[in-house]
Amino acid sequence: MRLIDIAREAYMLNLKKAFANRIELFTKLFGYPARLFMVYFLWLSVLENRAFPDLEKSYILGYYTVSLFLVQMYPFIRKSREVREQIFSGEIANYLARNIPFGVVNLMEYAATISVYLLSVTPVAYILLGIVAKVLPGLTLLLMFLFLAFLGSVLRFAVWYVIGLLTFYTHENMGIITFYLTLENVLSGSLLPLRVFPEQFQKVFNILPFRLMIYTPVDVLFNGTTVSQFLINVFLQIFWLALVLALAAVIWKGGLKKFTACGV
Amino acid sequence: MREIRKHFELMKIGIGLSFRRLLYFRASTLFSILGNALFLLVNILFWRVIYTNIEVFNGWTIGQMYLFTAFSEFFHVFTMMFFPVAGKLWRLIYTGRLDTYLTKPVEPYVLMNILNIRMENIFNAVPSVLWIFILINFYKLRLDILSFLMALLFNLLAVIVYSLIQMSTSTASFWFGKITAIDELSDSLVMLVNYPHTIFPLYIRILMITILPFGYASTIPALIALKMGYIGTLPSLILGAIFTIVLWLSIFKLLWKLGMKRYESYGG
Numbered sequence: 001m002r003l004i005d006i007a008r009e010a011y012m013l014n015l016k017k018a019f020a021n022r023i024e025l026f027t028k029l030f031g032y033p034a035r036l037f038m039v040y041f042l043w044l045s046v047l048e049n050r051a052f053p054d055l056e057k058s059y060i061l062g063y064y065t066v067s068l069f070l071v072q073m074y075p076f077i078r079k080s081r082e083v084r085e086q087i088f089s090g091e092i093a094n095y096l097a098r099n100i101p102f103g104v105v106n107l108m109e110y111a112a113t114i115s116v117y118l119l120s121v122t123p124v125a126y127i128l129l130g131i132v133a134k135v136l137p138g139l140t141l142l143l144m145f146l147f148l149a150f151l152g153s154v155l156r157f158a159v160w161y162v163i164g165l166l167t168f169y170t171h172e173n174m175g176i177i178t179f180y181l182t183l184e185n186v187l188s189g190s191l192l193p194l195r196v197f198p199e200q201f202q203k204v205f206n207i208l209p210f211r212l213m214i215y216t217p218v219d220v221l222f223n224g225t226t227v228s229q230f231l232i233n234v235f236l237q238i239f240w241l242a243l244v245l246a247l248a249a250v251i252w253k254g255g256l257k258k259f260t261a262c263g264v
Numbered sequence: 265m266r267e268i269r270k271h272f273e274l275m276k277i278g279i280g281l282s283f284r285r286l287l288y289f290r291a292s293t294l295f296s297i298l299g300n301a302l303f304l305l306v307n308i309l310f311w312r313v314i315y316t317n318i319e320v321f322n323g324w325t326i327g328q329m330y331l332f333t334a335f336s337e338f339f340h341v342f343t344m345m346f347f348p349v350a351g352k353l354w355r356l357i358y359t360g361r362l363d364t365y366l367t368k369p370v371e372p373y374v375l376m377n378i379l380n381i382r383m384e385n386i387f388n389a390v391p392s393v394l395w396i397f398i399l400i401n402f403y404k405l406r407l408d409i410l411s412f413l414m415a416l417l418f419n420l421l422a423v424i425v426y427s428l429i430q431m432s433t434s435t436a437s438f439w440f441g442k443i444t445a446i447d448e449l450s451d452s453l454v455m456l457v458n459y460p461h462t463i464f465p466l467y468i469r470i471l472m473i474t475i476l477p478f479g480y481a482s483t484i485p486a487l488i489a490l491k492m493g494y495i496g497t498l499p500s501l502i503l504g505a506i507f508t509i510v511l512w513l514s515i516f517k518l519l520w521k522l523g524m525k526r527y528e529s530y531g532g
Binding site for chain 1: 288289291292293294298303306309310313314315316318320321322444451452455456459462463468
Protein backbone atom coordinates (compact mmCIF):
# COMPACT_ATOMS: atom_id res chain seq x y z
CA MET A 1 0.00 0.00 0.00
CA ARG A 2 2.82 2.34 0.94
CA LEU A 3 4.52 1.59 -2.36
CA ILE A 4 1.39 2.57 -4.30
CA ASP A 5 1.13 5.82 -2.31
CA ILE A 6 4.75 6.69 -3.06
CA ALA A 7 4.27 5.86 -6.73
CA ARG A 8 1.15 8.03 -6.95
CA GLU A 9 2.82 10.93 -5.14
CA ALA A 10 5.91 10.70 -7.35
CA TYR A 11 3.77 10.57 -10.49
CA MET A 12 1.67 13.60 -9.52
CA LEU A 13 4.70 15.61 -8.47
CA ASN A 14 6.55 14.88 -11.70
CA LEU A 15 3.43 15.59 -13.74
CA LYS A 16 3.20 19.06 -12.20
CA LYS A 17 6.91 19.61 -12.86
CA ALA A 18 6.58 18.50 -16.48
CA PHE A 19 3.62 20.82 -17.10
CA ALA A 20 5.31 23.74 -15.35
CA ASN A 21 8.34 23.47 -17.59
CA ARG A 22 7.14 25.23 -20.74
CA ILE A 23 10.54 25.38 -22.43
CA GLU A 24 10.83 21.56 -22.29
CA LEU A 25 7.52 21.24 -24.06
CA PHE A 26 8.71 23.66 -26.71
CA THR A 27 11.96 21.78 -27.32
CA LYS A 28 10.03 18.54 -27.70
CA LEU A 29 7.70 20.14 -30.21
CA PHE A 30 10.64 21.64 -32.10
CA GLY A 31 12.96 18.62 -31.89
CA TYR A 32 10.50 16.21 -33.46
CA PRO A 33 9.87 17.99 -36.79
CA ALA A 34 13.57 19.00 -36.92
CA ARG A 35 14.65 15.35 -36.96
CA LEU A 36 11.88 14.43 -39.34
CA PHE A 37 13.01 17.15 -41.71
CA MET A 38 16.48 15.56 -42.02
CA VAL A 39 15.10 12.06 -42.56
CA TYR A 40 12.53 13.34 -45.05
CA PHE A 41 15.15 14.77 -47.40
CA LEU A 42 17.46 11.80 -46.98
CA TRP A 43 14.81 9.27 -47.95
CA LEU A 44 13.42 11.41 -50.71
CA SER A 45 16.91 11.32 -52.19
CA VAL A 46 17.33 7.58 -51.55
CA LEU A 47 14.05 6.80 -53.30
CA GLU A 48 14.79 9.16 -56.21
CA ASN A 49 18.06 7.30 -56.71
CA ARG A 50 15.99 4.08 -56.80
CA ALA A 51 18.09 2.51 -54.06
CA PHE A 52 15.09 0.41 -52.93
CA PRO A 53 12.72 -0.08 -55.87
CA ASP A 54 10.31 -2.20 -53.76
CA LEU A 55 9.97 0.34 -50.98
CA GLU A 56 7.00 2.69 -51.14
CA LYS A 57 7.49 6.36 -50.35
CA SER A 58 4.40 6.50 -48.12
CA TYR A 59 5.66 3.51 -46.07
CA ILE A 60 9.14 4.86 -45.50
CA LEU A 61 8.03 8.40 -44.65
CA GLY A 62 5.29 7.07 -42.42
CA TYR A 63 7.75 4.69 -40.78
CA TYR A 64 10.07 7.51 -39.75
CA THR A 65 7.22 9.80 -38.73
CA VAL A 66 6.12 7.18 -36.20
CA SER A 67 9.51 5.75 -35.22
CA LEU A 68 10.95 9.21 -34.47
CA PHE A 69 7.83 9.89 -32.42
CA LEU A 70 8.71 6.81 -30.35
CA VAL A 71 12.46 7.34 -30.30
CA GLN A 72 12.29 10.70 -28.60
CA MET A 73 9.38 9.93 -26.33
CA TYR A 74 11.66 10.18 -23.33
CA PRO A 75 15.23 11.40 -22.74
CA PHE A 76 16.59 7.94 -21.91
CA ILE A 77 20.25 8.98 -22.09
CA ARG A 78 19.65 11.86 -19.72
CA LYS A 79 17.91 9.53 -17.28
CA SER A 80 20.86 7.15 -17.40
CA ARG A 81 23.23 10.05 -16.67
CA GLU A 82 21.03 11.27 -13.82
CA VAL A 83 21.02 7.84 -12.21
CA ARG A 84 24.79 7.80 -12.62
CA GLU A 85 25.16 11.21 -10.94
CA GLN A 86 22.88 10.23 -8.07
CA ILE A 87 24.92 7.11 -7.39
CA PHE A 88 28.33 8.71 -7.94
CA SER A 89 27.60 11.69 -5.70
CA GLY A 90 26.04 9.58 -2.97
CA GLU A 91 22.66 11.25 -3.40
CA ILE A 92 20.83 7.92 -3.36
CA ALA A 93 21.60 7.83 0.37
CA ASN A 94 18.56 10.13 0.72
CA TYR A 95 16.36 7.42 -0.75
CA LEU A 96 17.94 4.69 1.36
CA ALA A 97 17.67 6.66 4.61
CA ARG A 98 13.98 7.36 4.04
CA ASN A 99 13.26 3.89 2.64
CA ILE A 100 11.94 5.33 -0.62
CA PRO A 101 12.23 2.91 -3.58
CA PHE A 102 14.64 4.58 -6.01
CA GLY A 103 13.51 2.51 -9.00
CA VAL A 104 9.80 3.24 -8.46
CA VAL A 105 10.39 7.00 -8.18
CA ASN A 106 12.36 6.94 -11.43
CA LEU A 107 9.69 4.86 -13.14
CA MET A 108 7.03 7.37 -12.08
CA GLU A 109 9.12 10.27 -13.34
CA TYR A 110 9.28 8.45 -16.67
CA ALA A 111 5.51 7.82 -16.65
CA ALA A 112 4.75 11.49 -15.93
CA THR A 113 7.13 12.73 -18.64
CA ILE A 114 5.71 10.49 -21.35
CA SER A 115 2.17 11.43 -20.33
CA VAL A 116 2.95 15.07 -21.10
CA TYR A 117 4.83 14.08 -24.26
CA LEU A 118 1.91 12.02 -25.54
CA LEU A 119 -0.47 14.89 -24.86
CA SER A 120 1.66 17.50 -26.59
CA VAL A 121 3.30 15.63 -29.48
CA THR A 122 0.65 13.04 -30.45
CA PRO A 123 -1.56 15.55 -32.31
CA VAL A 124 1.50 16.83 -34.23
CA ALA A 125 2.55 13.25 -35.07
CA TYR A 126 -0.96 12.28 -36.19
CA ILE A 127 -1.26 15.32 -38.45
CA LEU A 128 2.24 14.73 -39.87
CA LEU A 129 1.37 11.08 -40.48
CA GLY A 130 -1.65 12.16 -42.49
CA ILE A 131 0.22 14.87 -44.43
CA VAL A 132 3.57 13.14 -45.00
CA ALA A 133 2.55 9.50 -45.39
CA LYS A 134 -1.17 9.85 -46.11
CA VAL A 135 -1.86 7.05 -43.61
CA LEU A 136 -4.66 7.25 -41.07
CA PRO A 137 -4.87 3.89 -39.23
CA GLY A 138 -8.13 2.38 -37.95
CA LEU A 139 -9.01 2.25 -34.25
CA THR A 140 -8.17 -1.44 -33.58
CA LEU A 141 -4.81 -1.17 -35.26
CA LEU A 142 -4.11 2.11 -33.49
CA LEU A 143 -4.86 0.55 -30.11
CA MET A 144 -2.64 -2.46 -30.86
CA PHE A 145 0.13 -0.11 -31.92
CA LEU A 146 -0.21 2.04 -28.80
CA PHE A 147 -0.10 -1.01 -26.52
CA LEU A 148 3.00 -2.45 -28.19
CA ALA A 149 4.64 0.99 -28.33
CA PHE A 150 3.98 1.54 -24.63
CA LEU A 151 5.49 -1.80 -23.59
CA GLY A 152 8.40 -1.25 -25.96
CA SER A 153 9.06 2.13 -24.41
CA VAL A 154 8.97 0.71 -20.85
CA LEU A 155 11.45 -1.95 -21.99
CA ARG A 156 13.75 0.78 -23.30
CA PHE A 157 13.42 2.67 -20.04
CA ALA A 158 14.35 -0.45 -18.06
CA VAL A 159 17.49 -1.03 -20.15
CA TRP A 160 18.63 2.59 -19.81
CA TYR A 161 17.95 2.44 -16.09
CA VAL A 162 20.19 -0.63 -15.84
CA ILE A 163 22.94 1.27 -17.71
CA GLY A 164 22.61 4.00 -15.09
CA LEU A 165 22.92 1.45 -12.29
CA LEU A 166 26.14 0.07 -13.76
CA THR A 167 27.79 3.16 -12.24
CA PHE A 168 28.08 1.14 -9.03
CA TYR A 169 30.76 -0.88 -10.83
CA THR A 170 32.21 1.42 -13.49
CA HIS A 171 31.85 4.86 -11.79
CA GLU A 172 31.37 6.46 -15.25
CA ASN A 173 28.84 5.22 -17.81
CA MET A 174 29.31 7.58 -20.76
CA GLY A 175 31.27 4.98 -22.73
CA ILE A 176 28.63 2.31 -22.18
CA ILE A 177 25.95 4.81 -23.20
CA THR A 178 27.71 5.54 -26.51
CA PHE A 179 28.17 1.83 -27.14
CA TYR A 180 24.62 0.80 -26.31
CA LEU A 181 22.99 3.75 -28.08
CA THR A 182 24.63 2.80 -31.36
CA LEU A 183 23.62 -0.82 -30.90
CA GLU A 184 20.04 0.09 -30.07
CA ASN A 185 19.79 2.45 -33.06
CA VAL A 186 20.52 -0.35 -35.48
CA LEU A 187 18.83 -3.29 -33.80
CA SER A 188 15.61 -1.51 -32.81
CA GLY A 189 14.99 -0.22 -36.33
CA SER A 190 15.31 3.46 -35.52
CA LEU A 191 18.16 3.90 -38.01
CA LEU A 192 16.70 1.82 -40.85
CA PRO A 193 13.51 -0.23 -41.08
CA LEU A 194 14.67 -3.78 -40.35
CA ARG A 195 13.03 -5.15 -43.50
CA VAL A 196 15.61 -3.45 -45.74
CA PHE A 197 18.39 -5.59 -44.23
CA PRO A 198 19.41 -8.91 -45.82
CA GLU A 199 17.54 -12.00 -44.61
CA GLN A 200 20.43 -13.36 -42.51
CA PHE A 201 20.49 -10.13 -40.50
CA GLN A 202 16.75 -10.28 -39.96
CA LYS A 203 17.03 -13.75 -38.44
CA VAL A 204 19.41 -12.32 -35.82
CA PHE A 205 17.15 -9.29 -35.20
CA ASN A 206 14.21 -11.60 -34.51
CA ILE A 207 16.01 -13.35 -31.66
CA LEU A 208 17.00 -10.11 -29.90
CA PRO A 209 14.66 -7.91 -27.84
CA PHE A 210 15.50 -4.60 -29.54
CA ARG A 211 13.05 -4.90 -32.46
CA LEU A 212 10.23 -4.97 -29.88
CA MET A 213 11.14 -1.42 -28.84
CA ILE A 214 10.54 0.43 -32.13
CA TYR A 215 10.30 -1.73 -35.24
CA THR A 216 7.56 -4.17 -34.18
CA PRO A 217 5.01 -1.52 -33.06
CA VAL A 218 5.61 0.63 -36.15
CA ASP A 219 5.46 -2.34 -38.51
CA VAL A 220 2.16 -3.41 -36.95
CA LEU A 221 0.75 0.05 -37.64
CA PHE A 222 1.59 -0.08 -41.35
CA ASN A 223 1.38 -3.77 -42.22
CA GLY A 224 -1.23 -4.94 -39.74
CA THR A 225 -1.06 -8.07 -37.57
CA THR A 226 -3.09 -11.09 -36.50
CA VAL A 227 -4.37 -11.39 -32.93
CA SER A 228 -2.10 -14.37 -32.25
CA GLN A 229 0.98 -12.54 -33.56
CA PHE A 230 0.03 -9.50 -31.48
CA LEU A 231 -0.22 -11.65 -28.34
CA ILE A 232 3.13 -13.31 -29.08
CA ASN A 233 4.76 -9.88 -29.35
CA VAL A 234 3.15 -8.73 -26.09
CA PHE A 235 4.33 -11.91 -24.37
CA LEU A 236 7.88 -11.40 -25.68
CA GLN A 237 7.90 -7.78 -24.50
CA ILE A 238 6.75 -8.79 -21.00
CA PHE A 239 9.29 -11.63 -20.93
CA TRP A 240 12.21 -9.34 -21.83
CA LEU A 241 10.97 -6.64 -19.47
CA ALA A 242 10.85 -9.12 -16.58
CA LEU A 243 14.38 -10.24 -17.45
CA VAL A 244 15.77 -6.68 -17.52
CA LEU A 245 13.99 -5.75 -14.28
CA ALA A 246 15.41 -8.85 -12.60
CA LEU A 247 18.84 -7.79 -13.83
CA ALA A 248 18.24 -4.30 -12.41
CA ALA A 249 17.36 -5.83 -9.03
CA VAL A 250 20.53 -7.93 -9.02
CA ILE A 251 22.74 -4.96 -9.95
CA TRP A 252 21.04 -2.76 -7.35
CA LYS A 253 21.53 -5.35 -4.62
CA GLY A 254 25.15 -6.00 -5.55
CA GLY A 255 25.81 -2.30 -6.07
CA LEU A 256 24.57 -1.34 -2.63
CA LYS A 257 27.23 -3.61 -1.11
CA LYS A 258 29.88 -1.45 -2.80
CA PHE A 259 28.11 1.83 -2.05
CA THR A 260 29.13 4.18 0.75
CA ALA A 261 27.03 7.23 1.63
CA CYS A 262 29.83 9.38 0.15
CA GLY A 263 29.21 7.86 -3.28
CA VAL A 264 31.11 5.07 -5.00
CA MET B 265 50.24 38.60 -24.73
CA ARG B 266 49.52 38.20 -21.00
CA GLU B 267 46.00 37.08 -21.85
CA ILE B 268 47.31 34.38 -24.21
CA ARG B 269 49.79 33.15 -21.61
CA LYS B 270 46.98 32.98 -19.02
CA HIS B 271 44.82 30.89 -21.35
CA PHE B 272 47.78 28.69 -22.21
CA GLU B 273 48.41 28.00 -18.52
CA LEU B 274 44.75 27.13 -18.08
CA MET B 275 44.90 24.83 -21.09
CA LYS B 276 47.78 22.95 -19.47
CA ILE B 277 45.65 22.42 -16.36
CA GLY B 278 42.66 21.33 -18.45
CA ILE B 279 44.73 18.82 -20.44
CA GLY B 280 46.35 17.52 -17.24
CA LEU B 281 42.93 16.96 -15.70
CA SER B 282 41.69 15.15 -18.76
CA PHE B 283 44.55 12.66 -18.67
CA ARG B 284 43.95 12.03 -14.97
CA ARG B 285 40.35 11.26 -15.87
CA LEU B 286 41.57 8.87 -18.53
CA LEU B 287 43.52 6.91 -15.93
CA TYR B 288 40.67 6.90 -13.43
CA PHE B 289 37.78 6.03 -15.77
CA ARG B 290 39.64 3.40 -17.80
CA ALA B 291 36.65 1.08 -18.31
CA SER B 292 34.43 3.89 -19.54
CA THR B 293 37.15 5.17 -21.90
CA LEU B 294 37.49 1.69 -23.36
CA PHE B 295 33.74 1.44 -23.90
CA SER B 296 33.78 4.90 -25.44
CA ILE B 297 36.38 3.81 -28.03
CA LEU B 298 34.41 0.64 -28.71
CA GLY B 299 31.24 2.72 -28.98
CA ASN B 300 32.83 4.99 -31.55
CA ALA B 301 34.14 2.03 -33.52
CA LEU B 302 30.64 0.59 -33.45
CA PHE B 303 29.16 3.93 -34.51
CA LEU B 304 31.47 3.96 -37.50
CA LEU B 305 30.60 0.34 -38.32
CA VAL B 306 26.91 1.15 -38.13
CA ASN B 307 27.36 4.10 -40.47
CA ILE B 308 29.25 1.86 -42.89
CA LEU B 309 26.49 -0.73 -42.66
CA PHE B 310 23.87 1.98 -43.22
CA TRP B 311 25.50 3.13 -46.45
CA ARG B 312 26.25 -0.44 -47.50
CA VAL B 313 22.52 -1.15 -47.30
CA ILE B 314 21.64 2.06 -49.19
CA TYR B 315 24.13 1.14 -51.94
CA THR B 316 22.75 -2.41 -52.31
CA ASN B 317 21.06 -1.63 -55.62
CA ILE B 318 22.91 1.50 -56.78
CA GLU B 319 26.50 2.49 -57.52
CA VAL B 320 26.26 6.26 -57.19
CA PHE B 321 24.15 8.19 -54.70
CA ASN B 322 23.74 11.92 -55.38
CA GLY B 323 27.15 12.01 -57.04
CA TRP B 324 28.94 9.98 -54.34
CA THR B 325 30.41 6.54 -54.93
CA ILE B 326 30.39 4.17 -51.97
CA GLY B 327 34.10 4.77 -51.26
CA GLN B 328 33.57 8.53 -51.22
CA MET B 329 30.57 8.12 -48.95
CA TYR B 330 32.64 6.02 -46.60
CA LEU B 331 35.16 8.87 -46.39
CA PHE B 332 32.26 11.18 -45.59
CA THR B 333 31.36 8.95 -42.61
CA ALA B 334 34.92 9.32 -41.29
CA PHE B 335 34.65 13.13 -41.39
CA SER B 336 31.27 12.99 -39.74
CA GLU B 337 32.89 10.94 -36.98
CA PHE B 338 35.76 13.46 -36.67
CA PHE B 339 33.19 16.18 -36.01
CA HIS B 340 31.75 14.18 -33.11
CA VAL B 341 35.21 13.35 -31.74
CA PHE B 342 36.37 17.00 -31.88
CA THR B 343 33.17 18.07 -30.14
CA MET B 344 33.75 15.49 -27.40
CA MET B 345 37.36 16.61 -27.06
CA PHE B 346 37.12 20.38 -27.00
CA PHE B 347 33.53 21.32 -26.11
CA PRO B 348 31.92 18.36 -24.33
CA VAL B 349 30.06 20.58 -21.87
CA ALA B 350 29.28 23.65 -24.01
CA GLY B 351 25.62 22.66 -23.98
CA LYS B 352 25.68 22.44 -20.17
CA LEU B 353 26.45 26.11 -19.62
CA TRP B 354 22.87 26.54 -18.44
CA ARG B 355 23.65 24.47 -15.36
CA LEU B 356 26.13 27.10 -14.11
CA ILE B 357 23.47 29.75 -14.56
CA TYR B 358 20.56 27.80 -13.13
CA THR B 359 22.36 26.54 -10.04
CA GLY B 360 24.07 29.85 -9.31
CA ARG B 361 27.50 28.20 -9.57
CA LEU B 362 28.29 30.98 -12.03
CA ASP B 363 29.10 33.13 -8.97
CA THR B 364 32.28 31.15 -8.33
CA TYR B 365 33.34 31.58 -11.94
CA LEU B 366 32.61 35.30 -11.86
CA THR B 367 35.15 35.80 -9.09
CA LYS B 368 37.93 34.61 -11.42
CA PRO B 369 39.78 36.82 -13.91
CA VAL B 370 38.64 34.84 -16.98
CA GLU B 371 35.28 34.83 -18.76
CA PRO B 372 33.17 32.06 -17.10
CA TYR B 373 32.33 30.29 -20.36
CA VAL B 374 36.01 30.24 -21.40
CA LEU B 375 37.04 28.81 -18.04
CA MET B 376 34.26 26.20 -18.09
CA ASN B 377 35.24 24.97 -21.55
CA ILE B 378 38.98 24.88 -20.84
CA LEU B 379 38.63 23.01 -17.55
CA ASN B 380 36.41 20.45 -19.26
CA ILE B 381 38.62 19.65 -22.21
CA ARG B 382 38.52 15.89 -22.71
CA MET B 383 41.75 15.16 -24.54
CA GLU B 384 41.30 11.49 -23.67
CA ASN B 385 38.57 11.38 -26.32
CA ILE B 386 41.29 11.67 -28.98
CA PHE B 387 41.44 7.86 -28.84
CA ASN B 388 37.90 7.81 -30.20
CA ALA B 389 39.30 9.01 -33.52
CA VAL B 390 41.45 5.88 -33.88
CA PRO B 391 38.78 3.76 -35.66
CA SER B 392 38.13 6.57 -38.18
CA VAL B 393 41.83 7.09 -38.89
CA LEU B 394 42.28 3.36 -39.45
CA TRP B 395 39.20 3.40 -41.66
CA ILE B 396 40.71 6.14 -43.85
CA PHE B 397 43.84 4.02 -44.33
CA ILE B 398 41.63 1.10 -45.35
CA LEU B 399 39.76 3.34 -47.80
CA ILE B 400 42.99 4.58 -49.38
CA ASN B 401 44.18 1.00 -49.89
CA PHE B 402 40.98 -0.78 -50.89
CA TYR B 403 38.89 1.91 -52.54
CA LYS B 404 41.88 3.66 -54.11
CA LEU B 405 40.85 7.10 -52.81
CA ARG B 406 43.49 9.69 -53.59
CA LEU B 407 44.00 12.08 -50.71
CA ASP B 408 46.79 14.61 -50.32
CA ILE B 409 47.99 15.96 -47.00
CA LEU B 410 47.23 19.62 -47.72
CA SER B 411 43.60 19.02 -48.74
CA PHE B 412 43.15 16.68 -45.82
CA LEU B 413 44.45 19.24 -43.34
CA MET B 414 42.26 21.91 -44.91
CA ALA B 415 39.29 19.55 -44.53
CA LEU B 416 40.10 18.99 -40.86
CA LEU B 417 40.32 22.75 -40.36
CA PHE B 418 36.76 23.17 -41.66
CA ASN B 419 35.75 20.30 -39.44
CA LEU B 420 37.19 22.05 -36.40
CA LEU B 421 35.60 25.34 -37.36
CA ALA B 422 32.16 23.70 -37.48
CA VAL B 423 32.82 22.30 -34.00
CA ILE B 424 33.60 25.79 -32.67
CA VAL B 425 30.45 27.30 -34.19
CA TYR B 426 28.35 24.39 -32.97
CA SER B 427 29.63 25.00 -29.44
CA LEU B 428 28.69 28.69 -29.80
CA ILE B 429 25.18 27.63 -30.83
CA GLN B 430 24.98 25.31 -27.82
CA MET B 431 26.16 28.07 -25.48
CA SER B 432 23.73 30.54 -27.05
CA THR B 433 20.78 28.21 -26.48
CA SER B 434 22.08 27.61 -22.94
CA THR B 435 21.74 31.32 -22.17
CA ALA B 436 17.96 30.77 -22.32
CA SER B 437 18.47 29.65 -18.72
CA PHE B 438 18.86 33.33 -17.72
CA TRP B 439 15.19 33.76 -18.66
CA PHE B 440 13.61 30.33 -18.26
CA GLY B 441 15.62 28.69 -15.46
CA LYS B 442 15.97 24.93 -15.71
CA ILE B 443 16.20 23.85 -19.35
CA THR B 444 17.25 20.21 -19.25
CA ALA B 445 15.65 19.46 -22.62
CA ILE B 446 17.90 21.97 -24.39
CA ASP B 447 20.26 19.05 -25.11
CA GLU B 448 17.53 17.49 -27.21
CA LEU B 449 17.42 20.59 -29.33
CA SER B 450 21.15 20.49 -30.06
CA ASP B 451 20.98 16.69 -30.53
CA SER B 452 18.33 17.27 -33.19
CA LEU B 453 20.59 19.78 -34.93
CA VAL B 454 23.65 17.55 -34.79
CA MET B 455 21.84 14.98 -36.93
CA LEU B 456 22.53 17.37 -39.80
CA VAL B 457 26.16 16.28 -39.65
CA ASN B 458 25.48 12.60 -40.30
CA TYR B 459 24.22 12.82 -43.89
CA PRO B 460 25.68 14.56 -46.95
CA HIS B 461 24.04 17.90 -47.67
CA THR B 462 23.79 17.14 -51.36
CA ILE B 463 20.42 15.60 -50.46
CA PHE B 464 19.05 19.09 -49.74
CA PRO B 465 17.66 21.66 -52.15
CA LEU B 466 20.08 24.50 -52.94
CA TYR B 467 18.55 27.05 -50.53
CA ILE B 468 19.00 24.70 -47.55
CA ARG B 469 22.59 23.96 -48.59
CA ILE B 470 23.32 27.68 -48.66
CA LEU B 471 21.70 28.06 -45.24
CA MET B 472 23.99 25.32 -43.90
CA ILE B 473 27.16 27.21 -44.88
CA THR B 474 26.06 30.71 -43.92
CA ILE B 475 23.64 30.88 -41.01
CA LEU B 476 24.35 27.38 -39.68
CA PRO B 477 27.75 25.65 -39.63
CA PHE B 478 26.69 22.09 -40.41
CA GLY B 479 27.82 22.15 -44.03
CA TYR B 480 31.38 22.65 -42.76
CA ALA B 481 31.08 19.71 -40.37
CA SER B 482 31.33 16.78 -42.76
CA THR B 483 30.04 17.48 -46.28
CA ILE B 484 32.54 20.21 -47.19
CA PRO B 485 35.53 18.51 -45.49
CA ALA B 486 34.82 15.29 -47.41
CA LEU B 487 34.38 17.15 -50.71
CA ILE B 488 37.57 19.16 -50.17
CA ALA B 489 39.57 16.04 -49.31
CA LEU B 490 38.17 14.34 -52.42
CA LYS B 491 38.66 17.49 -54.53
CA MET B 492 35.01 17.40 -55.60
CA GLY B 493 33.01 20.53 -56.42
CA TYR B 494 30.29 22.07 -54.23
CA ILE B 495 28.65 25.48 -53.98
CA GLY B 496 31.19 28.21 -54.75
CA THR B 497 34.97 28.23 -54.74
CA LEU B 498 37.29 27.53 -51.81
CA PRO B 499 37.81 31.27 -50.98
CA SER B 500 34.03 31.81 -50.93
CA LEU B 501 33.63 28.86 -48.59
CA ILE B 502 36.33 30.29 -46.30
CA LEU B 503 34.50 33.64 -46.32
CA GLY B 504 31.23 31.88 -45.54
CA ALA B 505 32.88 30.06 -42.64
CA ILE B 506 34.28 33.31 -41.23
CA PHE B 507 30.84 34.91 -41.54
CA THR B 508 29.23 32.00 -39.64
CA ILE B 509 31.73 32.14 -36.81
CA VAL B 510 31.44 35.95 -36.46
CA LEU B 511 27.64 35.71 -36.58
CA TRP B 512 27.36 33.14 -33.81
CA LEU B 513 30.06 34.75 -31.70
CA SER B 514 28.11 38.02 -31.85
CA ILE B 515 24.81 36.30 -31.07
CA PHE B 516 26.33 34.49 -28.10
CA LYS B 517 28.08 37.61 -26.74
CA LEU B 518 24.88 39.62 -27.05
CA LEU B 519 22.76 36.98 -25.32
CA TRP B 520 25.37 36.57 -22.59
CA LYS B 521 25.47 40.32 -21.98
CA LEU B 522 21.68 40.59 -21.83
CA GLY B 523 21.45 37.49 -19.65
CA MET B 524 24.05 38.79 -17.19
CA LYS B 525 21.89 41.89 -16.66
CA ARG B 526 19.07 39.60 -15.51
CA TYR B 527 21.28 37.30 -13.46
CA GLU B 528 20.57 37.55 -9.76
CA SER B 529 23.25 35.31 -8.39
CA TYR B 530 21.09 32.87 -6.43
CA GLY B 531 19.56 30.46 -8.90
CA GLY B 532 20.14 32.64 -11.98
